[in-house]
Amino acid sequence: MSFVKLTASAIAIAAVSATAASARDQVQVAGSSTVLPYASIVAEAFGENFDFPTPVVESGGSSAGLKRFCEGVGENTIDVANASRKIKDKEIAACAEAGVTDIIEVRIGYDGIVFASQLDGPAFTAFEPADIFNALGAKVLKDGELIDNTYTQWSEFNADLPAADIMAFIPGTKHGTREVFEEKVLIAGCEATGAMEAMIASGMSEDDAEDACMSVRTDGKSVDIDGDYTETLASIDANPNGIGVFGLAFYENNTDKLKTATMSGVEATTETIASGDYPVSRPLFFYVKKAHIGVIPGLKEYAEFFISDDMAGPDGPLAEYGLVSDPELASTQAAIEAEDTMQ
Amino acid sequence: MSDFTADNGPAKGDAKSSLFHETTRTKRRNAAETRFKAYGIAAIATGLFFLVALLVAILGNGLPAFKQTFVTIPVELTEAKLDKNGNRDPADLAKVSTFGYKPVVTAALVSALKAEGIEIPFAKEEDVEDILSSSVAAQVRDTVLANPDLIGETVDFRLLASSRVDGYFKGRVTRDALVRDKNLDAEHLDIADAMVAAGLMKTTFNADFIFGSDASESRPEQAGIGVSMVGSLFMMIVVLALALPIGVAASIYLEEFAPQNKWTDLIEVNISNLAAVPSIVFGILGLAVFIQIAHLPQSAPLVGGLVLTLMTLPTIIISTRASLKAVPPSIRDAALGVGASKMQSVFHHVLPLAMPGILTGTIIGLAQALGETAPLLLIGMVGFIASNMPDGITSGFLDPNSAMPAQIYEWAKRADPAYYERAWGGIIILLVFLMTMNIIAVLLRRRFERRW
Incomplete structure (x- = not known):
C-alpha cells in the first residue's frame, strides 16, 4: 500500500528532525x-x-x-x-x-524619526514639539485652562501652520518608535506649552503628569498604526491632510511620495542626527x-x-x-x- | 362572497386566461422572472468586472518584475588588489571581502564608460557606481573564488543595474522624482541612457526572479522567489504525506465502519467545526506544540508543513467522505453478496471508485494550504529568511525557509518601491501554481469521475 509507505516515510522524517533539531x-x-x-x-x-x-x-x-x-x-x-x-x-x-x-x-x-506628509498635500514644513502636542494630546492648555483637546485644524493653535484638518498616523504601542515619539515629542511639547506645569499645579504627581502628557486623543484624529511603515504610507496616500511618523531610512526610499517637516527648525538628515541637532532620534x-x-x-x-x-x-x-x-x-x-x- | 365576485368582476370582462393572451398576473410573473434574470446577469457581470480589474492590476503591476536591467562590461581582475601574495591560495583569496572587490568593479565601469566616450559629470568618478547594484561585488567575488585562474585577466560580466536605474527603464522612476532622492541623480540616468545607446545596458527577461533567493532591503533588483518556492514545495510534501493517509483513513473508518452513536456524531460535528477554524489559530497551536513543546526547529518547512496539515485535514476528510458516500450502496452490496469481507469491499470496490473525488479534494486542499500565510507568521517563516537554497532533502525540511505567500507579504512590507513590483510578480507565480493545481483537479474529475 502506498499509503503505508507514505506514512512510514513521514514518521521517518519526523524522527530525523528530532535528532537534527540539535544541529x-x-x-x-x-x-x-x-x-x-x-x-x-x-x-x-x-x-x-x-x-x-x-x-x-x-x-x-x-x-x-x-x-x-x-x-x-x-x-x-x-x-x-x-x-x-x-x-x-x-x-x-x-x-x-x-x-x-x-x-x-x-x-x-x-x-531619526521624521514627520512626513503627502508631497502635494498642505504645506506642513515646520513643526515644533508643541504643535504636535497641541494637535494630538488628550488634554491641552487652551486659554490658560486644561481642557479636552477640541482642536480640529492646525492653524487654530499656530497661525504659521496650514488650515488643514488634523489627522495623524503614529506608531502603535508595540513599536519601539512610539516610545521615542512620546518622550521626545509629546512630553517635550507638553512642557513647552505649559500643559505639564498646569497639570502639576492641579495636584498631579510628576509621573502622573508625564503619563497624562503621553496620552493621545481618542476621537479619531490620531490613528495608531500597528503594522509597518508601508501601512502608514498607504494611510497618508489616502489622506491628503495626513501626517505620518516614519523612520528616516523609510522616508529616503519614498521621497517621490513624501515630504518631511523640520522639527524645532532642524531638517532631519544623517548629519543633523549625528550631531544631535535634530531632536527626535x-x-x-x-x-x-x-x-x-x-x-x-x-x-x-x-x-x-x-x-x-x-x-x-x-x-x-x-x-x-x-x-x-x-x-x-x-x-x-x-x-x-x-x-x-x-x- | 359578494366581495369575491366584486373583485373578479373586471377580470371576467378581460379575455379568459389563455396561452395567447397574457393576463396582468401572468405579465407580472413574467416581469418578475425577467427581473430576476437581470439580477443574476448583473451579479455575474459584477463578478467578472472585479476579476478583470484584479487580473489587469496583477499583470500590469507584476509583469515588470520579470524583466531586469543588466549592465555588461569587461572587468579587469587586477592581481594587485585581489591576490596580493600572488599565490592563488584559496584561503588568502577569501580574505579579500566584497568591500575589496567593489573598487575593482567601479573602476571597470568607469573605464568602460570612457572607452565608449560617455562623459562622467561627477566631481568624483566613483559616484557613477550608484548605477550598479550593490550585489555586483559579491557576484564578481564568487566568480573569482570559483575560478582563481581568472585573476589578472579581463572578463566580461553581466551585472545587475541598481533598482532605481531599473525602475527608470520600467517607467517607475522619473527624473523629477530623483531631485529629492539621495540614492541616485538625474545625471546617472543620462549615463544610463547613453549606456543603452552604446549597447552596454539592456533590459531583458530575468530568470533570477523565478529561481533566485531573497535579497536584503538595499538590493531589490537581486531578489527572487525561487528559494521560497522550494520551501513551499517541501511544505506541500509534508502536507501530502501526512494529510492524505490520515484523512483518507479517518474518513473510511467514519463512513464505512464506525457505529452510529454519540461519539461518532461528536467527532463528525467537530471535523466540520475544524474546517471553519481561522488558520491563524493553527499557527498559534503549531508554535505551542511543535516548537515550544516538541522542540522542532523554528522557521523550518517541516513545522510549516505540519501546521498546514492540521489545516488541510478537515478539507480532505470532508471531501473524501462526500465521495465515499457518492458510491452507490449496490456496489457494496454486490461485493458483500459474492462473499467479500467488509474490508475487501471497501478497498477493492468502493475506494477505487471514490478515488477521483478524493484526489480532487486533496489537490484543492493543497492549493488552499499553498496560499496560506497567517499560520506561517507565528512559526517564524516571514522575514529575511529565504536566502540559502537548501542543499539536500534533510536541509530542505529543516533549514529555515519561507513560503511563496509569506515571501510576497514580506516584499509588500519593504520600504523600497521596487519590492512592491516584486510582490506583484510573486503573486503572478503563485497564481500560476494555484491555477495549475485547480486545472489538474478539474481534469481528474472530468477524466475519471463516474456517475450512476
Whole structure:
C-alpha cells in the first residue's frame, strides 16, 4: 500500500528532525522592524563574505523580539534580538528567570524619526514639539485652562501652520518608535506649552503628569498604526491632510511620495542626527545571548561584522541605507571582542 | 362572497386566461422572472468586472518584475588588489571581502564608460557606481573564488543595474522624482541612457526572479522567489504525506465502519467545526506544540508543513467522505453478496471508485494550504529568511525557509518601491501554481469521475 509507505516515510522524517533539531548552523535573529533592513543587509553581506550560512532575520517588533529572546537558552530559541529601544529592567528580569543571564548589548547607531506628509498635500514644513502636542494630546492648555483637546485644524493653535484638518498616523504601542515619539515629542511639547506645569499645579504627581502628557486623543484624529511603515504610507496616500511618523531610512526610499517637516527648525538628515541637532532620534540596538556564542557557529562573527567599520561605519552600506553611524563605534567593537555582558 | 365576485368582476370582462393572451398576473410573473434574470446577469457581470480589474492590476503591476536591467562590461581582475601574495591560495583569496572587490568593479565601469566616450559629470568618478547594484561585488567575488585562474585577466560580466536605474527603464522612476532622492541623480540616468545607446545596458527577461533567493532591503533588483518556492514545495510534501493517509483513513473508518452513536456524531460535528477554524489559530497551536513543546526547529518547512496539515485535514476528510458516500450502496452490496469481507469491499470496490473525488479534494486542499500565510507568521517563516537554497532533502525540511505567500507579504512590507513590483510578480507565480493545481483537479474529475 502506498499509503503505508507514505506514512512510514513521514514518521521517518519526523524522527530525523528530532535528532537534527540539535544541529542548527545558522544564526537566528528576530525583533524590531526598524532594525530589520539593517540586519538583513548585514546578514546578506555576512553570508557572502564568510563560510557560515546567511543568518535568518525575522521581524515582529522590539517587544515581541525581546520576548522570544527571553524564552530561554537552547538551539530552538533565537540568538539575537533586534530592538529600536533599550531593553527594559522588566525584560531583563524575565530573561533571568528563563535562564538567559548573560546578555551582550550592542548599539549599532542612531535612527531619526521624521514627520512626513503627502508631497502635494498642505504645506506642513515646520513643526515644533508643541504643535504636535497641541494637535494630538488628550488634554491641552487652551486659554490658560486644561481642557479636552477640541482642536480640529492646525492653524487654530499656530497661525504659521496650514488650515488643514488634523489627522495623524503614529506608531502603535508595540513599536519601539512610539516610545521615542512620546518622550521626545509629546512630553517635550507638553512642557513647552505649559500643559505639564498646569497639570502639576492641579495636584498631579510628576509621573502622573508625564503619563497624562503621553496620552493621545481618542476621537479619531490620531490613528495608531500597528503594522509597518508601508501601512502608514498607504494611510497618508489616502489622506491628503495626513501626517505620518516614519523612520528616516523609510522616508529616503519614498521621497517621490513624501515630504518631511523640520522639527524645532532642524531638517532631519544623517548629519543633523549625528550631531544631535535634530531632536527626535534614538539609538538602535541588538542583544546577543552570550550562552550561544561558541554553540551556534558564526554568532560572534556576525555580531562583530555588524558593527565593523566596513558595515556600520560612516561610509558603509548601513549608513548608505539611512543609519546614522555611531561615533563611539570603536568602543562597541572592543566590548563585543571582550564579550562584555550587561550588568 | 359578494366581495369575491366584486373583485373578479373586471377580470371576467378581460379575455379568459389563455396561452395567447397574457393576463396582468401572468405579465407580472413574467416581469418578475425577467427581473430576476437581470439580477443574476448583473451579479455575474459584477463578478467578472472585479476579476478583470484584479487580473489587469496583477499583470500590469507584476509583469515588470520579470524583466531586469543588466549592465555588461569587461572587468579587469587586477592581481594587485585581489591576490596580493600572488599565490592563488584559496584561503588568502577569501580574505579579500566584497568591500575589496567593489573598487575593482567601479573602476571597470568607469573605464568602460570612457572607452565608449560617455562623459562622467561627477566631481568624483566613483559616484557613477550608484548605477550598479550593490550585489555586483559579491557576484564578481564568487566568480573569482570559483575560478582563481581568472585573476589578472579581463572578463566580461553581466551585472545587475541598481533598482532605481531599473525602475527608470520600467517607467517607475522619473527624473523629477530623483531631485529629492539621495540614492541616485538625474545625471546617472543620462549615463544610463547613453549606456543603452552604446549597447552596454539592456533590459531583458530575468530568470533570477523565478529561481533566485531573497535579497536584503538595499538590493531589490537581486531578489527572487525561487528559494521560497522550494520551501513551499517541501511544505506541500509534508502536507501530502501526512494529510492524505490520515484523512483518507479517518474518513473510511467514519463512513464505512464506525457505529452510529454519540461519539461518532461528536467527532463528525467537530471535523466540520475544524474546517471553519481561522488558520491563524493553527499557527498559534503549531508554535505551542511543535516548537515550544516538541522542540522542532523554528522557521523550518517541516513545522510549516505540519501546521498546514492540521489545516488541510478537515478539507480532505470532508471531501473524501462526500465521495465515499457518492458510491452507490449496490456496489457494496454486490461485493458483500459474492462473499467479500467488509474490508475487501471497501478497498477493492468502493475506494477505487471514490478515488477521483478524493484526489480532487486533496489537490484543492493543497492549493488552499499553498496560499496560506497567517499560520506561517507565528512559526517564524516571514522575514529575511529565504536566502540559502537548501542543499539536500534533510536541509530542505529543516533549514529555515519561507513560503511563496509569506515571501510576497514580506516584499509588500519593504520600504523600497521596487519590492512592491516584486510582490506583484510573486503573486503572478503563485497564481500560476494555484491555477495549475485547480486545472489538474478539474481534469481528474472530468477524466475519471463516474456517475450512476
